[in-house]
Amino acid sequence: MNRHVPFVAALVSMGLTASLGFGCGQRLTSPSADSGYHATLDSRALAVRAPDADPTQLAAIRQATARFQNIDAAFAAGYVDDGYGCIDSAAFGLDPALGGMGFHLINDTLHADPETDPLRPDLLVYEPSVNGKPKLVALEYEVFRDDWARAGHTTAPTLLGHEFESIDFDTIHVYGLHIWLWRDNPNGFFEDFNPKTSCR
Numbered sequence: 001m002n003r004h005v006p007f008v009a010a011l012v013s014m015g016l017t018a019s020l021g022f023g024c025g026q027r028l029t030s031p032s033a034d035s036g037y038h039a040t041l042d043s044r045a046l047a048v049r050a051p052d053a054d055p056t057q058l059a060a061i062r063q064a065t066a067r068f069q070n071i072d073a074a075f076a077a078g079y080v081d082d083g084y085g086c087i088d089s090a091a092f093g094l095d096p097a098l099g100g101m102g103f104h105l106i107n108d109t110l111h112a113d114p115e116t117d118p119l120r121p122d123l124l125v126y127e128p129s130v131n132g133k134p135k136l137v138a139l140e141y142e143v144f145r146d147d148w149a150r151a152g153h154t155t156a157p158t159l160l161g162h163e164f165e166s167i168d169f170d171t172i173h174v175y176g177l178h179i180w181l182w183r184d185n186p187n188g189f190f191e192d193f194n195p196k197t198s199c200r
Contacts, residue, residue, distance in 0.1 A: 054161070069135075071134050079123075098195065099194045103125070111123070114144070122140060123142060124140075128199065
């Protein structure tokens with residue numbers, strides 16, 4: 001299986017995928033080459049948000065993913081709409097104040113690989129906007145736990161000094177990690193939801 005699963009499996013079981021802004025299977029709109037969007041976090045701000053992260057690695061990830069601020073570049077690189085719409089905390093019965101996550105583009109080839117390449121995230125997370133030009137807000141790294149174990153690993157993967165979260169939904173078991181590289185997250189740099197991100 002090489003689909004995005006940690007959160008969407010719960011959404012499917014809860015019957016919520018059709019009510020999250022971008023309906024299941026709805027095609028995402030693409031902005032022009034110049035979306036007018038500029039990242040709000042500079043290197044100093046990132047150092048504060050992720051103090052344990054290697055600043056050189058953080059800068060490399062930032063440089064490698066900057067082009068995906070234009071969603072056309074993501075499509076050209078093989079990322080596709082995962083079909084599950086925009087995800088927020090309310091969809092899980094959590095406090096809406098926790099905020100949103102966004103909608104995900106997945107690269108199935110990268111996602112099927114049990115190893116993690118920091119410069120090539122498995123998923124890109126975008127926030128919809130009223131003018132139809134999605135904004136890149138976060139990156140997500142994800143690996144199936146069985147695949148990770150078969151590759152010879154005995155502990156959870158880590159990135160930027162932070163351990164991936166172990167996530168279980170029914171028969172699906174993954175390690176996953178969000179990094180809010182392109183949007184400040186008061187909840188924390190590695191948290192799932194962001195009160196500054198909305199599905200509305």
